[in-house]
Amino acid sequence: MTYEPAESSKLTAYLGHVVSPISPTTYVDYDQGALLVDEEGVIAAVGPWAQIKQSEILVERIVDFGKRLILPGFIDLHLHLPQFTQTGKSGQTLLGWLQANIFPAEAAFSDAAYAGRIASWFFDELARNGTTLGVVFPTIHAEATDIAFKTAAARGNRVVMGKVMMDFNAPENLSEDFNVSLQESEQLCKRWHGHDRDRLLYAFTPRFALTSSANLMRGTARLWSRFDGTYLQTHLAENKEEVDVARHQFPGARSYLDIYDGHGLVGKRALFAHSIYLDQRDFDVLSENGAAIAHCPSSNFFLKSGVFPFKRAMESRVRFGLASDIAGGPEMSMFKVMKDATYMQFELFISPRELFYLSTLAGAEALQLEDRIGSLAAGKEADFIVVDPTRKSGVVEHILSQPTDEILSAMIYMGDDRMIVSTYVRGVPIYETDETVFRENLAYTDSFSERESLCKQKG
Numbered sequence: 483m484t485y486e487p488a489e490s491s492k493l494t495a496y497l498g499h500v501v502s503p504i505s506p507t508t509y510v511d512y513d514q515g516a517l518l519v520d521e522e523g524v525i526a527a528v529g530p531w532a533q534i535k536q537s538e539i540l541v542e543r544i545v546d547f548g549k550r551l552i553l554p555g556f557i558d559l560h561l562h563l564p565q566f567t568q569t570g571k572s573g574q575t576l577l578g579w580l581q582a583n584i585f586p587a588e589a590a591f592s593d594a595a596y597a598g599r600i601a602s603w604f605f606d607e608l609a610r611n612g613t614t615l616g617v618v619f620p621t622i623h624a625e626a627t628d629i630a631f632k633t634a635a636a637r638g639n640r641v642v643m644g645k646v647m648m649d650f651n652a653p654e655n656l657s658e659d660f661n662v663s664l665q666e667s668e669q670l671c672k673r674w675h676g677h678d679r680d681r682l683l684y685a686f687t688p689r690f691a692l693t694s695s696a697n698l699m700r701g702t703a704r705l706w707s708r709f710d711g712t713y714l715q716t717h718l719a720e721n722k723e724e725v726d727v728a729r730h731q732f733p734g735a736r737s738y739l740d741i742y743d744g745h746g747l748v749g750k751r752a753l754f755a756h757s758i759y760l761d762q763r764d765f766d767v768l769s770e771n772g773a774a775i776a777h778c779p780s781s782n783f784f785l786k787s788g789v790f791p792f793k794r795a796m797e798s799r800v801r802f803g804l805a806s807d808i809a810g811g812p813e814m815s816m817f818k819v820m821k822d823a824t825y826m827q828f829e830l831f832i833s834p835r836e837l838f839y840l841s842t843l844a845g846a847e848a849l850q851l852e853d854r855i856g857s858l859a860a861g862k863e864a865d866f867i868v869v870d871p872t873r874k875s876g877v878v879e880h881i882l883s884q885p886t887d888e889i890l891s892a893m894i895y896m897g898d899d900r901m902i903v904s905t906y907v908r909g910v911p912i913y914e915t916d917e918t919v920f921r922e923n924l925a926y927t928d929s930f931s932e933r934e935s936l937c938k939q940k941g
Protein backbone atom coordinates (compact mmCIF):
# COMPACT_ATOMS: atom_id res chain seq x y z
CA MET A 483 0.00 0.00 0.00
CA THR A 484 1.56 3.28 -1.09
CA TYR A 485 -0.08 6.63 -1.31
CA GLU A 486 0.85 10.04 -2.57
CA PRO A 487 -2.00 12.32 -1.51
CA ALA A 488 -2.85 14.83 -4.19
CA GLU A 489 -4.12 17.63 -1.98
CA SER A 490 -6.88 18.66 -4.31
CA SER A 491 -8.27 15.27 -5.32
CA LYS A 492 -11.25 14.03 -3.33
CA LEU A 493 -11.14 10.32 -2.59
CA THR A 494 -13.86 7.70 -2.55
CA ALA A 495 -13.33 4.62 -0.41
CA TYR A 496 -14.99 1.44 -1.69
CA LEU A 497 -15.16 -0.99 1.20
CA GLY A 498 -15.40 -4.73 0.72
CA HIS A 499 -13.41 -7.92 0.33
CA VAL A 500 -10.65 -6.82 -2.04
CA VAL A 501 -8.99 -9.62 -4.03
CA SER A 502 -6.56 -8.87 -6.83
CA PRO A 503 -4.16 -11.11 -8.77
CA ILE A 504 -0.39 -10.71 -8.57
CA SER A 505 0.59 -13.79 -10.61
CA PRO A 506 -1.10 -17.00 -11.82
CA THR A 507 -0.91 -18.44 -8.32
CA THR A 508 -0.90 -15.46 -5.93
CA TYR A 509 -3.23 -12.60 -5.06
CA VAL A 510 -3.62 -9.81 -2.54
CA ASP A 511 -6.51 -10.44 -0.18
CA TYR A 512 -8.05 -7.91 2.27
CA ASP A 513 -11.30 -9.22 3.67
CA GLN A 514 -12.16 -5.91 5.29
CA GLY A 515 -10.41 -3.96 2.63
CA ALA A 516 -10.68 -0.60 0.98
CA LEU A 517 -10.05 0.58 -2.53
CA LEU A 518 -9.40 4.33 -2.58
CA VAL A 519 -10.03 6.06 -5.87
CA ASP A 520 -9.30 9.69 -6.75
CA GLU A 521 -11.34 11.99 -8.97
CA GLU A 522 -9.32 11.04 -12.04
CA GLY A 523 -10.28 7.40 -11.50
CA VAL A 524 -6.79 6.42 -10.38
CA ILE A 525 -6.31 4.09 -7.44
CA ALA A 526 -4.77 6.01 -4.55
CA ALA A 527 -4.47 3.08 -2.16
CA VAL A 528 -5.52 -0.51 -1.55
CA GLY A 529 -5.34 -2.12 1.87
CA PRO A 530 -7.07 -3.00 5.11
CA TRP A 531 -9.70 -0.38 5.87
CA ALA A 532 -8.75 -0.32 9.57
CA GLN A 533 -5.26 0.78 8.59
CA ILE A 534 -6.26 3.31 5.96
CA LYS A 535 -8.83 4.78 8.35
CA GLN A 536 -6.09 5.48 10.90
CA SER A 537 -3.80 7.12 8.36
CA GLU A 538 -3.61 10.73 7.22
CA ILE A 539 -5.69 9.99 4.16
CA LEU A 540 -8.80 12.11 3.90
CA VAL A 541 -11.77 10.24 2.51
CA GLU A 542 -14.57 12.28 1.01
CA ARG A 543 -17.09 9.54 0.35
CA ILE A 544 -17.60 5.93 1.38
CA VAL A 545 -19.39 3.18 -0.52
CA ASP A 546 -19.62 0.14 1.70
CA PHE A 547 -20.09 -3.25 0.02
CA GLY A 548 -19.72 -5.22 3.25
CA LYS A 549 -18.43 -8.73 2.62
CA ARG A 550 -18.93 -8.53 -1.14
CA LEU A 551 -15.92 -8.99 -3.40
CA ILE A 552 -14.15 -6.06 -5.01
CA LEU A 553 -12.17 -7.45 -7.95
CA PRO A 554 -10.43 -6.05 -11.03
CA GLY A 555 -12.88 -5.95 -13.96
CA PHE A 556 -12.75 -8.75 -16.51
CA ILE A 557 -10.79 -8.38 -19.72
CA ASP A 558 -12.35 -10.18 -22.68
CA LEU A 559 -9.60 -10.44 -25.25
CA HIS A 560 -11.75 -11.28 -28.26
CA LEU A 561 -15.43 -10.90 -29.21
CA HIS A 562 -17.56 -9.81 -32.15
CA LEU A 563 -20.09 -7.02 -31.69
CA PRO A 564 -22.27 -7.77 -34.78
CA GLN A 565 -22.51 -11.43 -33.81
CA PHE A 566 -24.31 -10.69 -30.56
CA THR A 567 -27.61 -11.36 -32.35
CA GLN A 568 -26.36 -14.83 -33.35
CA THR A 569 -25.45 -16.26 -29.95
CA GLY A 570 -26.52 -19.83 -29.37
CA LYS A 571 -26.98 -20.76 -33.05
CA SER A 572 -25.15 -24.02 -33.30
CA GLY A 573 -25.00 -27.03 -35.59
CA GLN A 574 -21.96 -26.35 -37.74
CA THR A 575 -18.23 -26.01 -37.53
CA LEU A 576 -16.39 -22.77 -38.32
CA LEU A 577 -16.50 -22.30 -42.08
CA GLY A 578 -20.13 -23.43 -42.52
CA TRP A 579 -21.21 -21.42 -39.48
CA LEU A 580 -19.59 -18.25 -40.86
CA GLN A 581 -21.45 -18.63 -44.15
CA ALA A 582 -24.82 -19.59 -42.67
CA ASN A 583 -25.09 -17.35 -39.60
CA ILE A 584 -22.31 -14.85 -39.31
CA PHE A 585 -21.74 -13.21 -42.66
CA PRO A 586 -25.47 -12.39 -43.16
CA ALA A 587 -25.63 -10.91 -39.65
CA GLU A 588 -22.58 -8.76 -40.35
CA ALA A 589 -23.92 -7.57 -43.72
CA ALA A 590 -26.90 -6.05 -41.87
CA PHE A 591 -24.48 -3.50 -40.34
CA SER A 592 -24.57 -1.49 -43.56
CA ASP A 593 -27.68 0.00 -41.90
CA ALA A 594 -26.40 2.65 -39.46
CA ALA A 595 -29.53 2.79 -37.31
CA TYR A 596 -29.44 -0.96 -36.80
CA ALA A 597 -25.69 -0.84 -36.09
CA GLY A 598 -26.33 1.76 -33.38
CA ARG A 599 -29.04 -0.28 -31.68
CA ILE A 600 -26.95 -3.42 -31.50
CA ALA A 601 -23.87 -1.48 -30.33
CA SER A 602 -25.80 0.03 -27.40
CA TRP A 603 -27.14 -3.35 -26.38
CA PHE A 604 -23.71 -4.96 -26.74
CA PHE A 605 -21.78 -2.44 -24.62
CA ASP A 606 -24.46 -2.40 -21.92
CA GLU A 607 -24.30 -6.19 -21.70
CA LEU A 608 -20.52 -6.13 -21.42
CA ALA A 609 -20.86 -3.82 -18.41
CA ARG A 610 -23.60 -5.97 -16.90
CA ASN A 611 -21.29 -8.98 -17.14
CA GLY A 612 -18.46 -7.20 -15.35
CA THR A 613 -16.25 -6.89 -18.41
CA THR A 614 -14.41 -3.58 -18.18
CA LEU A 615 -12.33 -4.04 -21.33
CA GLY A 616 -13.43 -5.79 -24.51
CA VAL A 617 -11.22 -6.39 -27.52
CA VAL A 618 -13.83 -6.14 -30.22
CA PHE A 619 -14.35 -7.02 -33.88
CA PRO A 620 -17.12 -4.88 -35.43
CA THR A 621 -17.74 -5.30 -39.22
CA ILE A 622 -16.07 -4.04 -42.40
CA HIS A 623 -18.37 -0.97 -42.37
CA ALA A 624 -16.55 2.26 -41.48
CA GLU A 625 -19.77 3.97 -40.42
CA ALA A 626 -20.90 1.11 -38.17
CA THR A 627 -17.40 0.98 -36.65
CA ASP A 628 -17.48 4.71 -36.00
CA ILE A 629 -20.87 4.27 -34.32
CA ALA A 630 -19.48 1.44 -32.19
CA PHE A 631 -16.63 3.70 -31.01
CA LYS A 632 -19.08 6.54 -30.29
CA THR A 633 -21.29 4.20 -28.29
CA ALA A 634 -18.41 2.88 -26.18
CA ALA A 635 -17.12 6.44 -25.72
CA ALA A 636 -20.52 7.59 -24.43
CA ARG A 637 -21.25 4.58 -22.25
CA GLY A 638 -17.87 4.50 -20.54
CA ASN A 639 -16.60 1.07 -21.64
CA ARG A 640 -12.92 0.52 -22.24
CA VAL A 641 -12.29 -1.01 -25.67
CA VAL A 642 -9.66 -2.08 -28.13
CA MET A 643 -11.36 -2.21 -31.53
CA GLY A 644 -10.96 -1.56 -35.24
CA LYS A 645 -12.80 -1.97 -38.52
CA VAL A 646 -12.74 -5.53 -39.88
CA MET A 647 -10.77 -5.81 -43.13
CA MET A 648 -11.70 -8.35 -45.86
CA ASP A 649 -10.66 -8.07 -49.49
CA PHE A 650 -10.41 -11.66 -50.69
CA ASN A 651 -12.74 -14.64 -50.91
CA ALA A 652 -15.44 -12.95 -48.81
CA PRO A 653 -19.15 -12.66 -49.71
CA GLU A 654 -19.66 -9.84 -52.18
CA ASN A 655 -21.53 -7.61 -49.74
CA LEU A 656 -18.66 -7.93 -47.22
CA SER A 657 -15.77 -7.48 -49.61
CA GLU A 658 -13.72 -4.31 -50.05
CA ASP A 659 -10.89 -3.02 -52.13
CA PHE A 660 -7.73 -3.24 -50.06
CA ASN A 661 -6.82 0.41 -50.63
CA VAL A 662 -10.22 1.54 -49.37
CA SER A 663 -9.93 -0.79 -46.41
CA LEU A 664 -6.54 0.68 -45.48
CA GLN A 665 -7.71 4.27 -45.93
CA GLU A 666 -10.84 3.80 -43.83
CA SER A 667 -8.86 2.02 -41.13
CA GLU A 668 -6.34 4.86 -41.01
CA GLN A 669 -9.11 7.46 -40.69
CA LEU A 670 -10.84 5.57 -37.89
CA CYS A 671 -7.52 5.08 -36.12
CA LYS A 672 -6.77 8.81 -36.29
CA ARG A 673 -10.25 9.62 -35.00
CA TRP A 674 -10.43 7.17 -32.10
CA HIS A 675 -7.04 5.82 -31.03
CA GLY A 676 -6.24 7.28 -27.61
CA HIS A 677 -9.68 8.80 -27.08
CA ASP A 678 -10.46 9.86 -23.48
CA ARG A 679 -6.95 9.34 -22.12
CA ASP A 680 -6.49 6.01 -23.93
CA ARG A 681 -9.81 4.49 -22.85
CA LEU A 682 -10.41 3.66 -26.52
CA LEU A 683 -7.55 2.11 -28.47
CA TYR A 684 -7.36 1.10 -32.10
CA ALA A 685 -6.71 -2.40 -33.45
CA PHE A 686 -6.07 -3.03 -37.13
CA THR A 687 -8.27 -6.02 -37.87
CA PRO A 688 -7.69 -8.18 -40.96
CA ARG A 689 -10.26 -10.91 -40.29
CA PHE A 690 -8.10 -13.96 -41.03
CA ALA A 691 -5.76 -15.25 -43.71
CA LEU A 692 -8.63 -16.78 -45.71
CA THR A 693 -10.19 -13.37 -46.45
CA SER A 694 -6.94 -11.39 -46.78
CA SER A 695 -4.82 -10.68 -49.83
CA ALA A 696 -1.06 -10.31 -49.49
CA ASN A 697 -1.50 -6.61 -50.32
CA LEU A 698 -3.98 -6.13 -47.52
CA MET A 699 -1.71 -7.79 -44.97
CA ARG A 700 1.40 -5.89 -46.07
CA GLY A 701 -0.47 -2.59 -46.11
CA THR A 702 -1.89 -3.31 -42.67
CA ALA A 703 1.58 -4.03 -41.29
CA ARG A 704 2.80 -0.65 -42.57
CA LEU A 705 -0.17 1.18 -41.06
CA TRP A 706 0.18 -0.63 -37.73
CA SER A 707 3.84 0.40 -37.46
CA ARG A 708 2.96 4.07 -38.02
CA PHE A 709 0.63 4.49 -35.04
CA ASP A 710 2.16 4.04 -31.58
CA GLY A 711 0.30 1.84 -29.15
CA THR A 712 -2.11 0.42 -31.74
CA TYR A 713 -2.91 -3.28 -32.00
CA LEU A 714 -3.16 -5.91 -34.67
CA GLN A 715 -5.87 -8.52 -34.15
CA THR A 716 -6.88 -11.50 -36.25
CA HIS A 717 -7.81 -15.20 -36.06
CA LEU A 718 -5.22 -17.96 -36.17
CA ALA A 719 -5.39 -21.76 -36.56
CA GLU A 720 -8.82 -22.26 -35.02
CA ASN A 721 -10.11 -25.15 -37.09
CA LYS A 722 -8.40 -27.92 -39.09
CA GLU A 723 -10.31 -27.21 -42.30
CA GLU A 724 -9.44 -23.51 -41.99
CA VAL A 725 -5.75 -24.37 -41.54
CA ASP A 726 -5.81 -26.50 -44.71
CA VAL A 727 -7.40 -23.72 -46.76
CA ALA A 728 -4.87 -21.19 -45.44
CA ARG A 729 -1.95 -23.40 -46.38
CA HIS A 730 -3.28 -23.90 -49.91
CA GLN A 731 -3.78 -20.18 -50.28
CA PHE A 732 -0.23 -19.38 -49.11
CA PRO A 733 1.79 -22.46 -50.15
CA GLY A 734 5.13 -20.81 -49.38
CA ALA A 735 4.44 -20.40 -45.69
CA ARG A 736 5.88 -22.81 -43.13
CA SER A 737 2.75 -22.67 -40.98
CA TYR A 738 -0.44 -20.65 -40.59
CA LEU A 739 1.34 -18.25 -38.22
CA ASP A 740 4.13 -17.94 -40.76
CA ILE A 741 1.64 -16.42 -43.24
CA TYR A 742 1.12 -13.53 -40.84
CA ASP A 743 4.79 -13.38 -39.91
CA GLY A 744 5.81 -13.25 -43.57
CA HIS A 745 3.59 -10.18 -44.02
CA GLY A 746 4.89 -8.32 -40.98
CA LEU A 747 1.93 -9.00 -38.67
CA VAL A 748 3.67 -10.64 -35.72
CA GLY A 749 4.98 -8.43 -32.92
CA LYS A 750 4.21 -6.67 -29.67
CA ARG A 751 0.50 -5.77 -29.49
CA ALA A 752 -0.46 -8.45 -32.02
CA LEU A 753 -3.29 -10.57 -30.70
CA PHE A 754 -4.18 -13.92 -32.25
CA ALA A 755 -7.55 -15.45 -31.41
CA HIS A 756 -7.73 -19.24 -30.87
CA SER A 757 -4.24 -20.43 -31.91
CA ILE A 758 -5.07 -24.10 -31.40
CA TYR A 759 -3.11 -25.76 -34.19
CA LEU A 760 0.38 -24.39 -33.55
CA ASP A 761 3.66 -26.25 -33.27
CA GLN A 762 6.50 -25.45 -30.88
CA ARG A 763 8.20 -23.17 -33.36
CA ASP A 764 5.01 -21.12 -33.69
CA PHE A 765 4.79 -20.76 -29.90
CA ASP A 766 8.43 -19.68 -29.81
CA VAL A 767 7.85 -17.10 -32.55
CA LEU A 768 4.90 -15.65 -30.61
CA SER A 769 6.81 -15.62 -27.35
CA GLU A 770 10.01 -14.14 -28.76
CA ASN A 771 8.08 -11.36 -30.48
CA GLY A 772 5.90 -10.45 -27.50
CA ALA A 773 2.75 -11.33 -29.45
CA ALA A 774 -0.26 -12.69 -27.58
CA ILE A 775 -3.09 -15.21 -27.81
CA ALA A 776 -6.77 -14.77 -27.00
CA HIS A 777 -7.79 -18.22 -25.76
CA CYS A 778 -11.51 -18.81 -26.42
CA PRO A 779 -12.48 -22.08 -24.67
CA SER A 780 -16.28 -21.70 -24.88
CA SER A 781 -16.08 -21.05 -28.60
CA ASN A 782 -13.72 -23.97 -29.13
CA PHE A 783 -16.34 -26.18 -27.44
CA PHE A 784 -19.30 -24.64 -29.23
CA LEU A 785 -17.87 -24.85 -32.76
CA LYS A 786 -16.04 -28.12 -31.99
CA SER A 787 -12.83 -26.49 -33.12
CA GLY A 788 -10.42 -28.41 -30.88
CA VAL A 789 -8.51 -28.12 -27.62
CA PHE A 790 -6.13 -25.23 -26.95
CA PRO A 791 -2.65 -26.54 -25.96
CA PHE A 792 -2.81 -24.78 -22.60
CA LYS A 793 0.20 -26.44 -21.00
CA ARG A 794 2.42 -25.80 -23.98
CA ALA A 795 1.33 -22.16 -24.09
CA MET A 796 2.23 -21.77 -20.39
CA GLU A 797 5.58 -23.52 -20.85
CA SER A 798 6.38 -21.42 -23.91
CA ARG A 799 5.79 -18.27 -21.85
CA VAL A 800 3.46 -16.79 -24.45
CA ARG A 801 1.27 -13.98 -23.18
CA PHE A 802 -2.32 -15.18 -23.25
CA GLY A 803 -5.65 -14.50 -21.59
CA LEU A 804 -9.28 -15.51 -21.95
CA ALA A 805 -11.98 -14.45 -24.38
CA SER A 806 -15.65 -15.17 -24.97
CA ASP A 807 -15.47 -14.95 -28.81
CA ILE A 808 -19.14 -13.97 -28.98
CA ALA A 809 -20.85 -15.53 -30.97
CA GLY A 810 -18.41 -18.39 -31.53
CA GLY A 811 -18.89 -18.73 -27.79
CA PRO A 812 -22.51 -18.46 -26.66
CA GLU A 813 -21.95 -16.53 -23.41
CA MET A 814 -20.52 -13.12 -22.68
CA SER A 815 -19.99 -13.89 -18.99
CA MET A 816 -16.30 -14.40 -18.22
CA PHE A 817 -17.39 -16.67 -15.35
CA LYS A 818 -18.58 -19.15 -17.98
CA VAL A 819 -15.44 -18.71 -20.04
CA MET A 820 -13.23 -19.38 -16.99
CA LYS A 821 -15.20 -22.52 -16.21
CA ASP A 822 -14.96 -23.76 -19.80
CA ALA A 823 -11.19 -23.14 -19.79
CA THR A 824 -10.68 -25.73 -17.08
CA TYR A 825 -13.47 -28.11 -18.25
CA MET A 826 -11.83 -28.24 -21.66
CA GLN A 827 -8.45 -29.46 -20.36
CA PHE A 828 -9.19 -33.11 -19.66
CA GLU A 829 -5.83 -33.83 -18.10
CA LEU A 830 -5.32 -30.61 -16.24
CA PHE A 831 -7.04 -28.74 -13.43
CA ILE A 832 -6.62 -25.02 -13.84
CA SER A 833 -7.05 -23.61 -10.34
CA PRO A 834 -9.62 -20.89 -9.56
CA ARG A 835 -6.70 -18.55 -8.77
CA GLU A 836 -5.19 -19.11 -12.16
CA LEU A 837 -8.53 -18.68 -13.95
CA PHE A 838 -9.06 -15.43 -12.05
CA TYR A 839 -5.61 -14.27 -13.20
CA LEU A 840 -6.32 -15.34 -16.81
CA SER A 841 -9.50 -13.26 -17.01
CA THR A 842 -7.93 -10.14 -15.49
CA LEU A 843 -4.19 -9.45 -15.22
CA ALA A 844 -3.18 -11.91 -17.95
CA GLY A 845 -5.45 -10.03 -20.38
CA ALA A 846 -3.75 -6.76 -19.48
CA GLU A 847 -0.35 -8.41 -19.99
CA ALA A 848 -1.43 -9.76 -23.38
CA LEU A 849 -2.29 -6.18 -24.34
CA GLN A 850 0.90 -4.73 -22.78
CA LEU A 851 -1.35 -2.70 -20.47
CA GLU A 852 -0.40 -4.28 -17.15
CA ASP A 853 1.05 -1.00 -15.88
CA ARG A 854 -2.39 0.59 -16.11
CA ILE A 855 -5.08 -2.06 -15.61
CA GLY A 856 -5.66 -5.75 -14.82
CA SER A 857 -5.23 -5.60 -11.05
CA LEU A 858 -6.01 -3.28 -8.15
CA ALA A 859 -2.89 -1.43 -7.05
CA ALA A 860 -1.98 2.17 -6.25
CA GLY A 861 -1.29 4.12 -9.42
CA LYS A 862 -3.37 1.87 -11.67
CA GLU A 863 -6.71 2.93 -13.13
CA ALA A 864 -9.76 1.88 -11.13
CA ASP A 865 -11.42 -0.69 -13.40
CA PHE A 866 -13.21 -2.88 -10.90
CA ILE A 867 -16.32 -4.91 -10.22
CA VAL A 868 -18.33 -5.73 -7.14
CA VAL A 869 -19.38 -9.37 -6.99
CA ASP A 870 -21.89 -11.07 -4.74
CA PRO A 871 -22.02 -14.84 -5.42
CA THR A 872 -25.17 -15.22 -3.27
CA ARG A 873 -27.21 -13.30 -5.84
CA LYS A 874 -27.15 -16.50 -7.90
CA SER A 875 -29.52 -19.30 -6.95
CA GLY A 876 -27.94 -22.43 -5.53
CA VAL A 877 -24.89 -20.76 -4.00
CA VAL A 878 -24.64 -21.42 -0.26
CA GLU A 879 -25.69 -18.44 1.82
CA HIS A 880 -22.53 -18.30 3.93
CA ILE A 881 -20.13 -18.44 0.96
CA LEU A 882 -18.75 -14.96 1.67
CA SER A 883 -17.51 -16.16 5.07
CA GLN A 884 -15.51 -19.01 3.50
CA PRO A 885 -11.77 -18.94 2.62
CA THR A 886 -11.07 -16.79 -0.43
CA ASP A 887 -10.10 -19.72 -2.68
CA GLU A 888 -13.51 -21.26 -2.03
CA ILE A 889 -15.30 -18.03 -2.83
CA LEU A 890 -13.36 -17.77 -6.11
CA SER A 891 -14.20 -21.38 -6.90
CA ALA A 892 -17.96 -20.92 -6.32
CA MET A 893 -17.87 -17.74 -8.36
CA ILE A 894 -16.15 -19.41 -11.30
CA TYR A 895 -18.02 -22.73 -11.36
CA MET A 896 -21.47 -21.24 -10.65
CA GLY A 897 -21.16 -17.66 -11.85
CA ASP A 898 -23.23 -15.63 -14.24
CA ASP A 899 -24.19 -11.97 -14.68
CA ARG A 900 -26.50 -12.09 -11.65
CA MET A 901 -23.43 -12.09 -9.41
CA ILE A 902 -22.31 -8.68 -10.69
CA VAL A 903 -23.45 -5.88 -8.36
CA SER A 904 -21.66 -3.06 -10.18
CA THR A 905 -18.99 -2.35 -12.76
CA TYR A 906 -16.63 0.63 -12.77
CA VAL A 907 -14.25 1.81 -15.47
CA ARG A 908 -11.66 4.29 -14.27
CA GLY A 909 -13.76 4.99 -11.18
CA VAL A 910 -16.96 5.67 -13.14
CA PRO A 911 -19.88 3.27 -12.64
CA ILE A 912 -21.00 1.89 -16.01
CA TYR A 913 -23.35 -0.67 -14.47
CA GLU A 914 -25.10 -0.49 -11.11
CA THR A 915 -27.80 -2.52 -9.43
CA ASP A 916 -30.15 -1.16 -6.78
CA GLU A 917 -27.79 -2.73 -4.29
CA THR A 918 -25.03 -0.26 -5.19
CA VAL A 919 -27.24 2.69 -4.40
CA PHE A 920 -28.43 1.06 -1.19
CA ARG A 921 -24.85 0.44 -0.04
CA GLU A 922 -23.90 4.01 -0.71
CA ASN A 923 -26.83 5.40 1.31
CA LEU A 924 -26.06 3.02 4.11
CA ALA A 925 -22.47 4.20 4.19
CA TYR A 926 -23.51 7.81 4.34
CA THR A 927 -25.68 7.29 7.41
CA ASP A 928 -23.86 4.50 9.27
CA SER A 929 -20.38 5.81 8.74
CA PHE A 930 -21.20 9.45 9.18
CA SER A 931 -19.48 9.90 12.53
CA GLU A 932 -16.49 8.09 11.13
CA ARG A 933 -16.32 10.52 8.24
CA GLU A 934 -16.58 13.43 10.65
CA SER A 935 -13.59 12.22 12.61
CA LEU A 936 -11.62 11.62 9.42
CA CYS A 937 -12.27 15.19 8.37
CA LYS A 938 -11.18 16.48 11.77
CA GLN A 939 -7.94 14.45 11.63
CA LYS A 940 -7.04 16.23 8.45
CA GLY A 941 -7.76 19.58 10.13
Ligand code: GUN
Pocket residue numbers: 562576580584689690717720781807810
Ligand atom coordinates in the same frame (compact mmCIF):
# COMPACT_ATOMS: atom_id res chain seq x y z
N1 GUN B 1 -12.50 -16.83 -38.17
C1 GUN B 1 -12.74 -15.86 -39.05
N2 GUN B 1 -13.82 -15.14 -38.70
C2 GUN B 1 -14.27 -15.68 -37.55
C3 GUN B 1 -15.36 -15.37 -36.69
O1 GUN B 1 -16.13 -14.46 -36.91
N3 GUN B 1 -15.49 -16.16 -35.59
C4 GUN B 1 -14.63 -17.17 -35.30
N4 GUN B 1 -14.83 -17.90 -34.20
N5 GUN B 1 -13.62 -17.48 -36.11
C5 GUN B 1 -13.43 -16.75 -37.22
Ligand code: ZN
Pocket residue numbers: 560561562717755807810
Ligand atom coordinates in the same frame (compact mmCIF):
# COMPACT_ATOMS: atom_id res chain seq x y z
ZN1 ZN C 1 -13.51 -14.47 -33.41
